[in-house]
Amino acid sequence: MTSTARETLKKYFGFDDFRPMQEEIIETFLKGSNVLALMPTGGGKSLCYQVPALATDGLCLVISPLIALMNDQVQNLRRQNITAFSIHTGMQRREVISILEMAAHSNCKFLYVSPERLETALFKEFLPALGIRFIAVDEAHCISQWGYDFRPPYLRIANLREALPGVPVIALTASATPVVQQDICDKLLVEGEPPFRIFRQSFNRPNLSYSVFKITSRIHKIVNVLRSVQGSAIVYCKTRKRSKEISEMLSAQGLEADFYHAGLPTEERAKKQERWVKNQVRVIVCTNAFGMGIDKPDVRAVIHADLPDCLENYYQEAGRAGRDGKKAFAVLLYDDAAIDELKSLPEIRYPDVTTIRNVYRNVVHYLQLPQGEAPGHSYDFNLKDYIKKFSQDIQTTLYGLKALEQDGWLSFNEQVFSPSTLRFHIYKEDLYEYEKKFADYEPLIKTLLRTYEGIYDYPVYISETFIARRLNFDVAVIKEQLHKLHADGVIIYQPQKDEPQVMLTRTRIKTDLLTINREEHEKRKNIFTERIQKMIDYATDVSECRSKTIGHYFGDTALNDCGVCDNCLQRKKPSLSNEHFTAITADLKAALTKPLTTEAVFSLLKEHRREHIWTVINHWVDEGSIFIEPDGKIFYKQG
Structure with a gap:
């Protein structure tokens, strides 16, 4: 390992040593080889591309589908005086242009981009000027249609690699089966290049005890576990309603609990998350919208009140327990009804063509998109309003949208929680004149300039609530003034987004002409059915080591019995x-x-x-x- 990389690790991240396998991955990537790295949640994947980028000249292009995670990464890097930007679904064109110009003509080290942006004319126009040295593909399993979260926009990365010959790529994921691993490498490899170097951390978590319980009373078992295992805990549920119900029942039992789901306002979610991270609330009861990008090592228990639909999701969520290396528990609860519900999912998740066409017709009508509308523009998509207007249930809508996305007709991003951004867009001497003319806006302008470093150079994340507190104004007044400054061209202001986003990826056509690749659709359905069966097998198996079952699923066949899961302990009882x-x-x-x-x-x-x-x-x-x-x-x- 070069001393430069070690110095970079210490300088920017404060660590003296790399975690297992990080060193070899970074060394291989720095030498220009393509890398696939399978590392568990919390295993330090981001350092595998951040250290090489900071240790060398040039920019690292990071492709990620998770907007909230991109924003977190950008903010964390900026706190260390590292120039980083993000471009994702829902941004206005002039904001994108501004960021691309700064990335091309500054000392920018990291540009985070959602996959939908890769093949836009605007991005292609700026691509040669960006000086890209490395490409990092986060959540790389999304590139495989045989994976559990296939996203067609990821296939555009192959075209990007063709346009950037010689630029090495590192693909990162916490969970991919051997078939998906091979598919990732095949999709990303450019003809004539040597094969990917694959690095896979062991799936062994010796401090984590997996247990599965078939239950008659869900809440009784959750309370029992939480009273036995002290400390911070997560309880995962499948619905927003259930997260609130279980939270209230736990509170009634004297346990400090709160609930979290994607339907809550952004600021409320942030407050709930912060209270839990700071141990002001012991238990967070949540849907799977919670957890991505949260670095909390002292979680002692993760309880799944409902069966996930695949081992990939279960492994990632359960893996949030015990990241500090101390004893922790991953507990899965189920009953016969849960098994039956999982078995019925394939028919719901993969609707027929008539249903898919109906969803397409309703969505384009809701968005008022005429035939011939060109692809590439994002639209806010209010699910509640849509369902009310078209009397279409949420499951049909969501899975119809997913099918349309997987067949390449549109892009649907359900979780667009993008904080407000702001950048000054006026010459400083003109700003002085503006303040004299509009004196009422001077306190806000001065507060923005004093509070947010770099606000003249690039878009920064702002909090309207924080600004309102500093000025002792009402939040509504602050937002009204920001919109006025934006309209006058003083600033570029992008309010926070809570709405899901829909973006056409093909020209809008007459609904009757819409076709679906039925063979591929059926194949994805069959693979989904197989994944469900593996999840059911894991839950109902009372003999095989839980850690070995998970490891083998992901291709790690070197694992021995863990000795601490419920099945291992049960086998030892007779002795x-x-x-x-x-x-x-x-x-x-x-x-x-x-x-x-x-x-x-x-x-x-x-x-x-x-x-x-x-x-x-x-x-x-x-x-x-x-x-x-x-x-x-x-x-x-x-x-």
Whole structure:
């Protein structure tokens, strides 16, 4: 590893050493090789392209479908005085032009771009001037139509690579099966290049205990787990309504809980997330809209109140527990109704052509798009208003849109939570004259200039609420003044977006002429059915090691039994006699007069086998006599 990379790591990120495999990945990428890196959630994927980019000249183009995550990355880099910008769905044309000009003519190191933007005429026009040194493809599984989250705009990356010969690419994902891994490499490889170097971190998480419970009372089991395992926790639910219901039931049981879902206003979501991250609320009950980009290492338990539809999602969400390396639990709950519901999903997720055409007709009418409307422009899409006007249920709408997206007719981004951005767009001497003419706006202008560094150079993220507090104005007044300054050409102001976005990726045609590739549609449906069956097999299997099942699914066949999941512990029970169980229990009581780490317990009870100690610990955790503290230490409730 070059000293430059180590110096870069220390200078910008404060770390003395790389995590396992990061060093080899970075070294390979710096030498110009194409890389596919499979690293678990929280495994440090972003450093694998950030360090090479900061250690060399030129710009790193980062392609990501997650707007909230892009914005977080840009803000984090800017806090370290690293120039970074993002371009994504929903931005106005002049804002995009402004960012591209700055990226091309400044010391910009990172440009985050949503895949929909790659083949626009505007992006192609600026591409030669950007000086791209590296390409990073985040959430790379999206490029494979055999993956669990296929997004056709990702296929445009292949054309981008053709336009940038010799520029190496690093593809990053936390979860991809062997078939998807190969498909990623095939889709991204340019003819004549050597094959991708594939790096895959082990899927072994020795500190994470996986358990599955078939339940009769969901809330009773959740409460039982949360009372046994102290510390920060996440409870995942499949619906917004259920997240609120479970949160209220937990609060009624004396547990500090709050709920989170995509339907809440942006500022409310941010407050809920911040309170949980700061441990002001212990449990966050949420849909899968929660968690991306949140770096909270001390989560002691992740509970799935409902069955996810695939192991990819389950592994990523469960993996948010125990990132600090201390003991943590991933608990999955299910009942027979949940199994039946999963089995019925393929027919719902992959609607027939008539249904898909009907969704297309309704959407283009809702957006008032005439036949012949050109692709490439984003439109706000208010789901509630649409459903009310067209009397079409939300499932039919969402899965119809997904089918249209997968066949390349449009792009649908359901989670566009983009904060407000602002940049001054007037010469400083003209601004002085404007302030004299419109004195009422001077306090706002001065506050913006004093509060946000670089606001004259590039769009910065702003908070209207924060500005209103500083000026002791009403938020509505601040927004009204910002819109006025924007209309007068003083600033370029882009208010925050909460609305989903729809963008045509083909010219709008007469609905009756719309066709779907039925063969590919059916194949995706069959693969989805297989993924569901793997999820059901995982939940209902009572013999195979949970970690091995997950690892094998993703191609990691080198795993041994973890020894700490429910199935491993169950298999060990017969070898542990009642007499031995009683002896270990007595020794644990004697040792746990104060909270201890598991390693300290093993040291004190070294005459016993570790797996036997684990069996006894987990038994008493289930019984509510042994507790896991927020820092991962365990203690015995005497009496």
